[in-house]
Amino acid sequence: MIERRNFGNILFHAFNYTVLTLFALFCLLPFWIMVAASFTDDLALRQNGYLPWISKFSLEAFKWVLKGSEVRTGYMISIFVTVAGTICSLFVMSGLAYVMSLKRLKGRNKIAFYVFFVMIFVPGIVPWFVTCRNLLHLRDNVWALILPMMVQPFWVFVLRNFFATLPTEIMESAYIDGASDSTILFQIVLPLSTPVLATVGLFMAVAYWNDWFLGVMLLDFVSWRPLSVLILKMVSNVQAIQAAMKQPGVSINLGSLPTLGIRMATACITIGPIILVYPFVQRYFVKGLTLGAIKG
Amino acid sequence: MSIHSGTIQSTQAKRSGFSKFLEYVRQNWILFFLGAPAVILIFLFSYIPMFGTVIAFEDYSPRTMFLSPFVGLRNFRILFETPLFGRLVRNTLLLNFMFIIATMFFSVMTALLLNEVRLTLFKRVNQSVMYLPFFMGWSIVAMVLYGLIDYQVGTVNSLLTRFGLDRVIITDNANLWPWILTIIRVWKGTGSGCIIYLAALTGIDPQLYEAAAIDGAGRWQRMLYVSLPGIIPIIILLVLLDIGRIFYGDIGMIYAVIGDRAQLFPTTDVIDTYILRALRSNSNYGFSAAAGLLQSVLGFICIFGSNLLVKKYSQMQGEDYSLF
Numbered sequence: 001m002i003e004r005r006n007f008g009n010i011l012f013h014a015f016n017y018t019v020l021t022l023f024a025l026f027c028l029l030p031f032w033i034m035v036a037a038s039f040t041d042d043l044a045l046r047q048n049g050y051l052p053w054i055s056k057f058s059l060e061a062f063k064w065v066l067k068g069s070e071v072r073t074g075y076m077i078s079i080f081v082t083v084a085g086t087i088c089s090l091f092v093m094s095g096l097a098y099v100m101s102l103k104r105l106k107g108r109n110k111i112a113f114y115v116f117f118v119m120i121f122v123p124g125i126v127p128w129f130v131t132c133r134n135l136l137h138l139r140d141n142v143w144a145l146i147l148p149m150m151v152q153p154f155w156v157f158v159l160r161n162f163f164a165t166l167p168t169e170i171m172e173s174a175y176i177d178g179a180s181d182s183t184i185l186f187q188i189v190l191p192l193s194t195p196v197l198a199t200v201g202l203f204m205a206v207a208y209w210n211d212w213f214l215g216v217m218l219l220d221f222v223s224w225r226p227l228s229v230l231i232l233k234m235v236s237n238v239q240a241i242q243a244a245m246k247q248p249g250v251s252i253n254l255g256s257l258p259t260l261g262i263r264m265a266t267a268c269i270t271i272g273p274i275i276l277v278y279p280f281v282q283r284y285f286v287k288g289l290t291l292g293a294i295k296g
Numbered sequence: 297m298s299i300h301s302g303t304i305q306s307t308q309a310k311r312s313g314f315s316k317f318l319e320y321v322r323q324n325w326i327l328f329f330l331g332a333p334a335v336i337l338i339f340l341f342s343y344i345p346m347f348g349t350v351i352a353f354e355d356y357s358p359r360t361m362f363l364s365p366f367v368g369l370r371n372f373r374i375l376f377e378t379p380l381f382g383r384l385v386r387n388t389l390l391l392n393f394m395f396i397i398a399t400m401f402f403s404v405m406t407a408l409l410l411n412e413v414r415l416t417l418f419k420r421v422n423q424s425v426m427y428l429p430f431f432m433g434w435s436i437v438a439m440v441l442y443g444l445i446d447y448q449v450g451t452v453n454s455l456l457t458r459f460g461l462d463r464v465i466i467t468d469n470a471n472l473w474p475w476i477l478t479i480i481r482v483w484k485g486t487g488s489g490c491i492i493y494l495a496a497l498t499g500i501d502p503q504l505y506e507a508a509a510i511d512g513a514g515r516w517q518r519m520l521y522v523s524l525p526g527i528i529p530i531i532i533l534l535v536l537l538d539i540g541r542i543f544y545g546d547i548g549m550i551y552a553v554i555g556d557r558a559q560l561f562p563t564t565d566v567i568d569t570y571i572l573r574a575l576r577s578n579s580n581y582g583f584s585a586a587a588g589l590l591q592s593v594l595g596f597i598c599i600f601g602s603n604l605l606v607k608k609y610s611q612m613q614g615e616d617y618s619l620f
Contacts, residue, residue, distance in 0.1 A: 006514075008514045008515070008516065009514065009515055012412075012514065012515045012516050013412075013515075016409050016412055016413065017413070017418070019405075019409055020406065020409050020410065020413065020418075020422050021422075023402075023406060023426065023486070024421075024422050024425040024426060026483065027425050027426050027428060027429055027483060027486075027487065028425055028428075030429075030437075030440045030441075030444065030483075031428070033440065033443060033444060033451055034440050034443070037443065045449065046449070048454055049446075049448065049449035049450060049451065049453065049454030049457075050443045050444070050446075050449055050450060050451045050454060051451065051454055051455070052451060052455075092333045092334045092337065093334055095330035095331055095333060095334060096330070096331045096333075096334035096335065098330060098331075099327050099330055099331035100331075102327070105324075105327065111331070111335070114335070114338070115334075115338060118338060118342035118343070118346075120596060120599050120600070121346065121592060121596050122544065122592055122595060123342065123345035123346040123348065123349055123588075123592060124345070124349060124352075124571065124584075124585060124587075124588020124589055124591060124592055125547075125568065125571050125572060125575065125584075125588060126348075126351065126352075126571060126575060126581055126584050126585035126588050127344075127345040127346070127347075127348030127349050127351060127362075127585060127588075128341065128345040128348075129575050130345075130348060130351065130356075130358075130361055130362070130581070131340070131341070131344045131345050131348055132341070134358055134361050135344065135361065135362075136340065147337065147340075147341070148341050150337055151334045151337045151338055151341075153338070156334065180326050181324075181326045181327050181330065182326050182329070182330065185330060206430075206431055209433065210431075210432070210433030210434070210435070210436075211433075211548075212433065212434070212435045212548075212552060213547070213548060216576075217572075217575070217576075228433045228435045228436075229435070231433075231435040231436055231438075231439055232435040232438070232552060232555075234439065235435065235438050235439050235442060235552075235555065236555045236556060238442070239442075239555065239557060240556075243557075260443075260449060263439060263443070264439070264440075264443060266439075267436045267439050267440060270433070270436055271431070271432060271436060274431045274432075278424075278428070278431065279424075282424060282427065285427060285430070285488075286491055289488055289491045289492060290491060290492060290495050
């Protein structure tokens with residue numbers, strides 16, 4: 001389009017770029033504080049507080065965090081839960097999505113309703129909690145962090161819709177040639193669906209990595225916790241101790257508090273893997289959110 | 297005699313129906329094998345709890361679980377008698393309302409502005425930066441948030457004292473928290489929220505812009521009178537869908553950020569966080585289940601209503617965006 005270089009247009013662009021840059025800085029600021037604090041000497045942090053610059057450089061916080069066995073176990077748990085959870089979830093959900101996409105199957109609408117109904121009538125947390133702990137005895141177990149969120153109805157529908165758009169001729173000719181449904185799914189449908197699998201996998205992986213709910217609800221007497229739960233515990237311990245210090249006549253051993261730098265360093269290494277894969281997954285992220293708007 | 301033969305016939309019919317089903321399963325066992333894991337998981341983690349809501353009508357004890365003694369509507373009566381429930385509902389609705397309006401406003405604004413950006417590199421970098429918060433877990437957000445606003449060491453107060461000003465109390469001021477929650481919601485959700493509006497903006501006919509330009513509309517006017525009306529339908533639809541979920545407090549966010557800090561409950565305690573705390577302190581299962589059931593039913597009605605509106609509205613636009 002023809003662009004006139006008049007005063008109004010220049011002003012418009014100046015406004016536009018300024019607002020967007022400011023908003024981007026607003027999005028980046030917490031990351032910046034976090035990184036700056038984890039590279040700052042702890043004494044300087046205690047004197048000056050969290051500042052947006054590094055007043056005295058130090059790697060102590062990172063060294064301490066990586067030495068601690070709790071964080072290292074947490075890392076292993078988080079990685080295992082994310083990898084195993086995402087893979088299992090993709091297999092299980094695409095299995096059902098494939099069945100739901102078959103036009104020759106009678107009753108596929110009933111299955112679709114069965115899956116859909118749990119999206120609109122969400123049972124409360126209490127019966128869910130009782131089911132998980134008392135009925136299924138799913139606690140203090142690494143699968144407690146994986147199984148309850150393995151099947152997400154929304155993504156099942158996204159997968160089914162994608163499978164339904166694949167050319168049926170290929171599947172039908174394979175079927176006539178005697179291929180079983182599992183062969184068709186694993187050798188034809190899934191290889192053709194890598195973009196949607198990557199998208200669903202990305203969202204599941206982020207959900208598993210960041211989830212603290214299952215860890216808080218279903219882990220009691222174990223020495224290991226995923227990273228997200230460790231961080232949540234750190235936050236609430238700090239607050240509890242600060243609240244106790246306000247009360248008169250209570251002496252607290254401050255050594256039990258993680259130091260200011262260590263808190264931020266733990267947060268840093270938790271988002272580390274996400275930042276590493278971020279450039280590669282961005283387009284799937286955009287795809288997933290656009291999919292989300294189209295009819296499920 | 298005739299009755300007798302009748303029953304035999306009906307059982308035979310039933311049996312043949314069942315054996316037909318078995319035959320069907322035998323022929324398609326691979327399909328059952330593929331679909332069963334997901335169906336079973338949904339049954340275990342969604343349908344059993346759905347039937348399990350009966351504990352809202354029971355005096356729950358862990359030994360008898362779902363088959364505890366029936367007490368009728370006692371839990372609901374207690375629920376309505378306490379002033380607590382009103383507060384929970386009010387906070388849930390108010391916070392969700394603030395989140396919906398704020399994220400909608402900022403998503404639409406950034407989408408409109410990004411749509412006018414012609415420098416591809418700037419646009420790409422800007423979007424990458426705005427998407428980044430989406431990937432941060434709420435527990436990390438909570439950690440960094442307290443680093444920003446803490447009374448002693450928070451960034452805000454550290455900077456204030458550097459400039460010779462007095463420290464401000466942010467963390468314990470309950471009246472500020474709905475705004476703080478809204479701000480971090482905007483921080484986390486704007487990048488992901490604007491994607492859908494950007495996609496809608498690319499669908500606007502370029503001829504409209506050209507016609508507007510010929511009529512003498514500047515960029516500012518084209519944005520307000522061509523772009524914005526073009527995405528109004530999608531804005532309305534997304535807001536309606538959000539309103540459908542207005543009874544569900546965002547537990548992943550609010551519990552991670554607020555936790556067990558009782559001084560903030562008056563303005564930030566929502567139904568879900570209350571239930572979660574009750575469960576963690578092992579108290580009042582029946583009472584919490586009653587609150588949860590009420591929430592499920594209200595949520596169900598809301599989803600249904602909003603879906604009806606979405607259907608009506610999108611049919612007016614000649615499309616169908618409704619969920620069901």
